[in-house]
Amino acid sequence: MNTRVWKFAGGLAVVLVLTACSSAATPMVVTQMVGGTPQVITVTTAPTENPYDESAPITVWIDQDRQPYIDAYKKANPDKAGLINEVIVDREQLPAKVLLFNNTGQGWPDVVFAEPRLVARVSDAAHQFPLDLKPWIPAETLNNYDGMANCTFGDAVYCVRNDLAQFVLYYDKPLMDKFGYAVPTTWEEYQALSDKVAAEHPGYLLGTLGDGWSWLSFFDASSCPSHLVVNESDLKINMADPNCARAAKMVDHMIANKTLWNTDYFDATFVQQMNDNKVLMVSMASWAWGVFNGTYYTTADHQVGVAAPLKWASEPAAVNMAMGGAAWTVSSHTKNPKLATELIVWLTTSPDLWSTIPNWPAYKPNQSLFQTQVSSNAIFANDPFPAMQAAAGQLGPLDVWPRFDLISPLTQVVKGAYQDNKTMEEVLPQVADMFTPLAQTEGYNVITQ
Amino acid sequence: MTSRIVKASPPRFPRKWRQYLSAYLFILPYFLFMLAFGIGPGLYAFLISFAKFKMGIPQYFAAGLNNYIGVFKDYRFLFTIGNILKFLVVSVPLGIALVVLIALLLHMRPGRFASILRTVYFIPGAVTGPALLLLAIFMFSPAMSPFGPLLRAMGYPSFDSLIAPARLPVIFTVIGFFSGAGMWIVIQYGALQGVSTEVLEAAKIDGCNAWQQALYIKFPLIRPYIIYQFILIFAGNVQLFVEPQLMGTTWIAANVPQQWSPNQLAYSFAFDIGNFGMAAAMSLLMLIVGLGAAYFVIRWTGFFDIKA
Numbered sequence: 059m060n061t062r063v064w065k066f067a068g069g070l071a072v073v074l075v076l077t078a079c080s081s082a083a084t085p086m087v088v089t090q091m092v093g094g095t096p097q098v099i100t101v102t103t104a105p106t107e108n109p110y111d112e113s114a115p116i117t118v119w120i121d122q123d124r125q126p127y128i129d130a131y132k133k134a135n136p137d138k139a140g141l142i143n144e145v146i147v148d149r150e151q152l153p154a155k156v157l158l159f160n161n162t163g164q165g166w167p168d169v170v171f172a173e174p175r176l177v178a179r180v181s182d183a184a185h186q187f188p189l190d191l192k193p194w195i196p197a198e199t200l201n202n203y204d205g206m207a208n209c210t211f212g213d214a215v216y217c218v219r220n221d222l223a224q225f226v227l228y229y230d231k232p233l234m235d236k237f238g239y240a241v242p243t244t245w246e247e248y249q250a251l252s253d254k255v256a257a258e259h260p261g262y263l264l265g266t267l268g269d270g271w272s273w274l275s276f277f278d279a280s281s282c283p284s285h286l287v288v289n290e291s292d293l294k295i296n297m298a299d300p301n302c303a304r305a306a307k308m309v310d311h312m313i314a315n316k317t318l319w320n321t322d323y324f325d326a327t328f329v330q331q332m333n334d335n336k337v338l339m340v341s342m343a344s345w346a347w348g349v350f351n352g353t354y355y356t357t358a359d360h361q362v363g364v365a366a367p368l369k370w371a372s373e374p375a376a377v378n379m380a381m382g383g384a385a386w387t388v389s390s391h392t393k394n395p396k397l398a399t400e401l402i403v404w405l406t407t408s409p410d411l412w413s414t415i416p417n418w419p420a421y422k423p424n425q426s427l428f429q430t431q432v433s434s435n436a437i438f439a440n441d442p443f444p445a446m447q448a449a450a451g452q453l454g455p456l457d458v459w460p461r462f463d464l465i466s467p468l469t470q471v472v473k474g475a476y477q478d479n480k481t482m483e484e485v486l487p488q489v490a491d492m493f494t495p496l497a498q499t500e501g502y503n504v505i506t507q
Numbered sequence: 508m509t510s511r512i513v514k515a516s517p518p519r520f521p522r523k524w525r526q527y528l529s530a531y532l533f534i535l536p537y538f539l540f541m542l543a544f545g546i547g548p549g550l551y552a553f554l555i556s557f558a559k560f561k562m563g564i565p566q567y568f569a570a571g572l573n574n575y576i577g578v579f580k581d582y583r584f585l586f587t588i589g590n591i592l593k594f595l596v597v598s599v600p601l602g603i604a605l606v607v608l609i610a611l612l613l614h615m616r617p618g619r620f621a622s623i624l625r626t627v628y629f630i631p632g633a634v635t636g637p638a639l640l641l642l643a644i645f646m647f648s649p650a651m652s653p654f655g656p657l658l659r660a661m662g663y664p665s666f667d668s669l670i671a672p673a674r675l676p677v678i679f680t681v682i683g684f685f686s687g688a689g690m691w692i693v694i695q696y697g698a699l700q701g702v703s704t705e706v707l708e709a710a711k712i713d714g715c716n717a718w719q720q721a722l723y724i725k726f727p728l729i730r731p732y733i734i735y736q737f738i739l740i741f742a743g744n745v746q747l748f749v750e751p752q753l754m755g756t757t758w759i760a761a762n763v764p765q766q767w768s769p770n771q772l773a774y775s776f777a778f779d780i781g782n783f784g785m786a787a788a789m790s791l792l793m794l795i796v797g798l799g800a801a802y803f804v805i806r807w808t809g810f811f812d813i814k815a
Contacts, residue, residue: 150757154778160563161783184781186562268667269760321667322760326650462779465757466765473762477671495582499780 114393115141116168118401122146124171130411131404141397153179156187159391168392169401174208175459177217177387182461182500188216189390194399203406203420204450208458209385212290216387218406219420222344223383224367224449225275229339231363231439233262239338241363244371245280249308255338256315265340266319266328267309267482270468271381275341278379278456279367280305284489285497287458293502297490304370306483313482320476329354341367343381344446348416350437357437364442367449377454383420418446461500467492549794552787563781574784578776578792581785587769590675591745594768598680598744603736606688607729610695611721625696629689640753643682670754670761679750687743691736698732699725734810742797746770769793 118128125144132139149172159165166187180187192200192215200206200215209217229241237259242248248264255262266272277284282302286294296302312318321328323342331337332355347364350357369376386402388395405411412424419425429443471492475485497504559569578584609628613621634642648666649655663669670678702725710724751767752774753759766772769789777786805811 157563157778157781157783160781161565163564184560184563327665463757463765466755466760469757469760470762470764473667473760474671477668477762499581 109393110395111393112396113141114397115143116392116394116398116401117143117145118169118171119145119147119149119152119167120171121149127405127411130408131401134404134408134410138397138401141394142401149173149176152176153185156180156185160185166389166391168389168394168398170387170389171220171384172217172387173382173384174205174217174219175463177209177385178211178459178461180387181211181216187387187389187391188214189388189392189395189398190214190216191218191388191399194388194395195403199403199407202422204422205380205383205420205453205457207453207455208383217385218402220384220386220406221415221417222420222450222453223380224344224378224418224446224453225279225341225380226344226442226445226449227339227341227365227367228346228350229363229365230335230337230361232358232361233335233338234363237338241339241365242368243366245305245308245368246371248368249311252312252315252317255317260316261336262317263319263331263337263340264312264317265337266321266323267313267472268319268321268325268328268476269472270465272322273468273472273482274379274456274464275381276309277302277305278454279341279377280370281377281454281456283456285460285464285493286456287460288505291501291503292505293460293497294505294507295490295493295497296506297486298506302486303483306481306486310481310483324354343383344418344449345382345416347432347435347437347442359436360439362437362442363439364445366445367452376449376452378449378452378457380453380457383418385420418450460497460502462493462496464493467496549791552790555784556787556791558784560782560784563783565783570784574782574788577782577785578788581772581776583766583772583775586764587766587772590767591747591769594676594679594747595741595744597676598683599737599740601680602684602688602691602740603733605684606691606736607695607726607733609688610692610699611725613692613696614699614725615717615721625693628692631685632687632689634686636749637753639682639686640750643750644754644759647678667762670763672762672764672767675751675763675767679747682750683744683747687740691740694736695729695732698729702728730808731810734804734808737804738801741800745793745797745800748774 120128125146128142128144132142145167147167149170152170152172153176156166177188179185195215195218200218203209203219205219205222206215209215209219227241234241237255239251239254242251252264255264265275267276280301282305283294283296283299284302288294309318313320319328319331319337323340323346328337332340347362349355350362367376367378386405388398388402392398406419407421407424409424409427412419412421413427413431415428416431419428425447428446432438432446433441433443468489471485471488472482474480474488475482494504554567555565556574557570557572558565558567559573560566613625631639644666646652646654647658647669649658649664649669652658658664658669706724706728707720710720715724747768748770751763752771754761755763755765755767766775770793773786773789773793776789777783
């Protein structure tokens with residue numbers, strides 16, 4: 059190529075490097091002497107240096123379903139309505155977006171609706187997003203929420219729970235009555251029932267195991283330590299624990315006798331089984347009753363029975379898990395923490411709002427409102443409230459998530475097992491193989507004891 | 508004393524500059540975009556690949572080579588490189604061979620039928636990225652796909668049973684072929700149109716049949732375009748991202764490892780652990796792979812010396 063062209067390109071490249079450097083040298087960047095050598099350091103406003111402003115507007119990240127919440131707040135507080143800017147987002151993007159905002163030094167949302175697992179991911183050293191709510195929300199209010207273990211990180215409280223998504227056992231009451239079966243209370247009875255169903259009514263199902271969530275519904279309930287958060291730096295992963303094997307043996311038995319379906323809860327094929335009334339029972343989250351109205355599953359009046367979660371016979375009580383159950387978190391970068399915290403307290407506690415929401419309220423005083431809502435609902439064959447209340451109190455330590463996604467790796471393990479014709483017991487070590495490096499990348503010290 | 512002869516005032520631009528000015532003007536718009544979206548980000552990536560990141564904020568030159576070392580030592584590095592190699596081995600030769608074959612077939616029988624088909628081949632190219640993947644999911648779901656009976660006959664009764672790590676290179680090749688092949692068929696067809704009719708007629712008179720014409724006359728004459736296709740397809744396929752990324756999301760939840768391709772790993776460095784420096788280092792490594800492949804092919808074939 060022509061040398062002149064090369065010179066031209068070279069000159070441009072130099073110009074470009076210079077502009078790249080100079081554009082980086084905005085007022086945000088300072089040069090500091092560190093250990094005798096100059097080092098360029100980008101400075102952001104430390105959370106504590108925020109000049110608080112009670113009239114500053116706040117941006118609230120929500121999903122479509124939460125929009126009526128914000129509208130209700132604006133209606134109840136017309137003087138604050140103008141300060142609240144709501145944005146509908148895909149909250150799975152929160153950890154990535156926070157890093158970009160940290161990088162540019164602006165743009166953080168003030169309030170975010172997200173599951174505690176996402177709050178955990180934005181509270182690590184790389185993100186440092188949430189505001190400690192303890193100075194802003196009175197202790198007597200904070201003490202009135204269930205499920206706050208998931209929002210507590212060391213000494214700090216990084217979120218307040220919106221709702222709990224504790225699992226309960228949904229069953230088809232008319233079908234159980236017709237076949238003359240009693241609702242099991244232990245996993246042992248559950249497995250024994252599967253043999254009866256397989257022999258007497260082949261083709262009927264007692265649940266499904268086909269993705270990460272449904273895997274957790276069996277293995278977390280068995281206290282299998284696949285992701286036990288010991289503290290902020292230690293994570294226990296021990297798939298050789300007998301608690302893992304007992305759950306694996308049970309599901310393998312039921313996969314073999316064809317009483318477990320092999321997809322997630324909302325796969326078209328499982329929905330078809332539900333709507334064909336082939337499913338005797340399935341463990342699902344407390345909010346799931348809201349999709350029995352035809353959103354996913356169609357049910358007749360008085361068809362849905364709700365029982366407490368199953369327990370292992372040798373143990374005093376059930377160990378429960380949850381599928382979702384969100385929270386509200388506030389940015390440490392917010393200019394108006396007063397309004398932000400007032401808003402999230404109102405959104406989680408307002409009786410007017412919570413008398414219509416189909417999710418289990420994390421704010422304890424509102425649980426009676428939920429009772430009024432479900433106890434009179436025609437789809438239920440029994441009053442679901444006592445079982446749901448018991449289930450809410452049984453959320454186990456595995457419901458607190460580490461700072462990485464559990465579902466995608468578990469889904470791979472489960473689907474891979476089906477593809478390779480392996481048992482769930484055989485693939486248990488794969489779970490540790492997947493989680494261990496993920497945990498180490500996130501800075502956990504992985505322990506087995 | 509200096510000579511009193513006064514030279515004619517020199518032209519404002521050197522003559523050579525003036526001579527080429529229009530050419531520079533023609534490439535200027537492209538060059539500006541290449542600077543803004545190619546060279547600029549590339550240089551920025553080079554800059555931050557030596558930066559240490561704290562809270563997502565760069566500390567320039569604080570990391571030294573640590574980001575590069577971190578990339579090589581990551582437990583997924585060899586896995587993703589192996590995956591992309593398998594994908595390249597399947598997708599590049601197969602893609603080029605099928606495109607050239609279809610273009611040659613179309614060119615054997617010019618006329619309305621061929622031009623209609625050419626348009627039909629081109630249509631899937633209008634569907635891009637995520638929408639294309641959605642389409643692919645329908646096509647790979649035996650319950651919904653027009654190819655359902657075929658998939659079942661091959662032993663895949665469901666989407667979940669089909670999508671397995673071992674089959675991903677082929678699956679992504681199929682998706683990529685249907686989105687990208689149409690454009691290349693049109694380009695290769697255009698190249699074939701440029702083959703001199705006199706040469707083809709001479710071949711015919713000498714007794715070449717249609718296949719011999721395709722193999723011995725047309726194919727060698729469009730070789731530069733095939734090399735060009737190789738360079739671009741290789742560079743594009745090295746950067747595979749959307750297909751594995753979306754298939755692995757919770758919503759589709761296929762059995763696809765979370766970080767299957769090197770670009771996904773770079774994305775994970777940036778947005779899962781907040782190390783944009785490692786992400787930049789990984790991206791630059793992939794750039795080197797793409798540029799290196801192009802360089803070797805150009806050297807090996809003498810691409811710039813070929814007269815099309």
